[in-house]
Amino acid sequence: MDSIGFQQHDHSHCIAEAIAAAEERCKAEKLQFTPARRRVLEILLEQHRAMGAYEILEILAAEGLGSQPPVVYRALDFLVGHGFVHRIERMNAYTACTHPGEDHVPAFLICRLCKAVAEAETVLDGGRLGKAAHETGFVIEKIVVEAEGLCPACAETAA
Amino acid sequence: MDSIGFQQHDHSHCIAEAIAAAEERCKAEKLQFTPARRRVLEILLEQHRAMGAYEILEILAAEGLGSQPPVVYRALDFLVGHGFVHRIERMNAYTACTHPGEDHVPAFLICRLCKAVAEAETVLDGGRLGKAAHETGFVIEKIVVEAEGLCPACAETAA
DNA sequence: ACATCACATGTTATGATATAACGTTCGAGG
DNA sequence: CCTCGAACGTTATATCATAACATGTGATGT
Numbered sequence: 455m456d457s458i459g460f461q462q463h464d465h466s467h468c469i470a471e472a473i474a475a476a477e478e479r480c481k482a483e484k485l486q487f488t489p490a491r492r493r494v495l496e497i498l499l500e501q502h503r504a505m506g507a508y509e510i511l512e513i514l515a516a517e518g519l520g521s522q523p524p525v526v527y528r529a530l531d532f533l534v535g536h537g538f539v540h541r542i543e544r545m546n547a548y549t550a551c552t553h554p555g556e557d558h559v560p561a562f563l564i565c566r567l568c569k570a571v572a573e574a575e576t577v578l579d580g581g582r583l584g585k586a587a588h589e590t591g592f593v594i595e596k597i598v599v600e601a602e603g604l605c606p607a608c609a610e611t612a613a
Numbered sequence: 614m615d616s617i618g619f620q621q622h623d624h625s626h627c628i629a630e631a632i633a634a635a636e637e638r639c640k641a642e643k644l645q646f647t648p649a650r651r652r653v654l655e656i657l658l659e660q661h662r663a664m665g666a667y668e669i670l671e672i673l674a675a676e677g678l679g680s681q682p683p684v685v686y687r688a689l690d691f692l693v694g695h696g697f698v699h700r701i702e703r704m705n706a707y708t709a710c711t712h713p714g715e716d717h718v719p720a721f722l723i724c725r726l727c728k729a730v731a732e733a734e735t736v737l738d739g740g741r742l743g744k745a746a747h748e749t750g751f752v753i754e755k756i757v758v759e760a761e762g763l764c765p766a767c768a769e770t771a772a
Numbered sequence: 773a774c775a776t777c778a779c780a781t782g783t784t785a786t787g788a789t790a791t792a793a794c795g796t797t798c799g800a801g802g
Numbered sequence: 803c804c805t806c807g808a809a810c811g812t813t814a815t816a817t818c819a820t821a822a823c824a825t826g827t828g829a830t831g832t
Contacts, residue, residue: 488780507818522783527819543702543759546789546818561742563751574745583720583758586733591765592722599742599758600702606750647809666789681812686790691809705789705818 469499475554476538485536490519494529495538495550504547504564504571542571544600549573559597565605567612572605628658634713635697644695649678653688654697654709663706663723663730701730703759708732718756724764726771731764 476495480487497513498505507526515521530548533539539548540560551560552573561576576599587594604612635654639646656672657664666685674680689707692698698707699719710719711732720735735758746753763771 486780490781520782523819524783524821525781528781544757563746563753565751566754572749572751574742576742583733583735583760587722587760587762590731591768592724592731593763593768594722594760595725595762597758597760598703599756601742601746601753601756603746603754604752609750609752645809649810679811682790683792683812684810687809 465502468502469496472499472550472554479536479555483536485532490514490525491529491532493517493519494526495533498539498548498550502550504542504545504549504569506545506547510548540573542600543598544602545569545571547571559599561599562601563605564600564602565608566602567608568605570605624661627661628655631658631709631713638695638714642695644691649673649684650688650691652676652678653685654692657698657707657709661709663701663704663708663728665704665706669707699732699757701759702757703761704728704730706730718758720758721760722764723759723761724767725761726767727764729764 473492473496476492477487479485493514494510497510507523507530510530511521511523511526514526519525530539530541534541534548538551538554540551540562541548542562542564544564549562549571553560553575558575561574563572563574565571583597584594632651632655635651636646638644652673653669656669666682666689669689670680670682670685673685678684689698689700693700693707697710697713699710699721700707701721701723703723708721708730712719712734717734720733722731722733724730742756743753
């Protein structure tokens with residue numbers, strides 16, 4: 455699987471591997487990988503894009519896995535909490551993590567036209583931020599980086 | 614004014630200077646610094662913290678400047694669009710920019726306990742992100758960085 | 773076996789954030 | 803003094819998220 459996400463790749467392998475990895479990790483950490491949680495992760499992997507919670511809920515509802523908001527929010531809380539899924543703050547949307555298992559600082563490239571999202575990685579305190587925080591005594595626990603711009607396809611169309 | 618925001622500082626000067634600077638810039642760029650827009654910026658400067666739109670709206674309403682959501686959202690759109698105010702995505706909140714006029718990549722340090730927010734700056738492509746984007750042809754137009762953790766006061770209390 | 777406890781789920785209701793749409797006002801420039 | 807665009811007032815509604823409480827279910831200790 456590519457690391458940046460705007461290229462083609464073998465998609466069914468992505469899904470199968472990611473699900474297997476999640477399953478294994480849940481087993482190892484004694485987490486319950488319940489049907490709803492598994493299906494939400496699968497949906498996000500299948501679609502391979504950022505999705506709103508209610509959009510996911512529609513699919514679950516059509517499959518009889520629950521029709522009320524808490525169903526999907528609970529699954530997402532679990533998946534986000536354990537790093538299987540990331541929340542894209544700018545979009546109120548969710549996307550499957552493409553670096554499962556690795557401890558990383560996710561960075562997102564979000565196309566403002568087609569809304570495609572690619573996950574990259576960045577370093578934790580590459581510049582002034584970590585230093586500035588340290589100087590004032592702020593303890594950083596988590597960082598999210600979200601970049602907006604144009605994906606290759608949209609940049610070409612717009613040009 | 615300090616750059617990181619968790620120290621004491623002369624607050625009335627902050628406000629007066631920031632308002633004057635905004636006024637001047639609007640004049641220079643032929644933007645309309647209307648009463649509602651000015652008041653929203655003032656409120657954010659006075660409170661010197663991240664505020665929700667409806668929280669700001671309550672103050673506007675009490676002062677007779679409008680009582681419906683579009684009033685505050687329009688003012689915020691203008692202020693955010695021209696860089697006078699930043700939106701904190703993680704919190705659905707807004708805060709006055711502490712580096713007005715400078716072209717910068719804002720980075721926020723958000724205390725998860727007391728919700729205080731400090732604005733720092735970071736570099737545009739300190740690490741792998743800019744490089745990775747460039748390699749795939751993604752054109753970055755804007756970046757936001759939001760870090761969650763503990764501010765000095767809360768870190769001490771919790772310890 | 774069975775009590776019990778933690779955790780997950782089902783369901784109803786509501787809270788919180790944000791925008792669409794449409795008519796009116798007001799000031800700058802022709 | 804007309805016209806045009808930007809801002810504003812207002813109503814309604816869309817979108818995102820969680821509180822609260824009842825119910826089910828599986829692991830564990832006895």
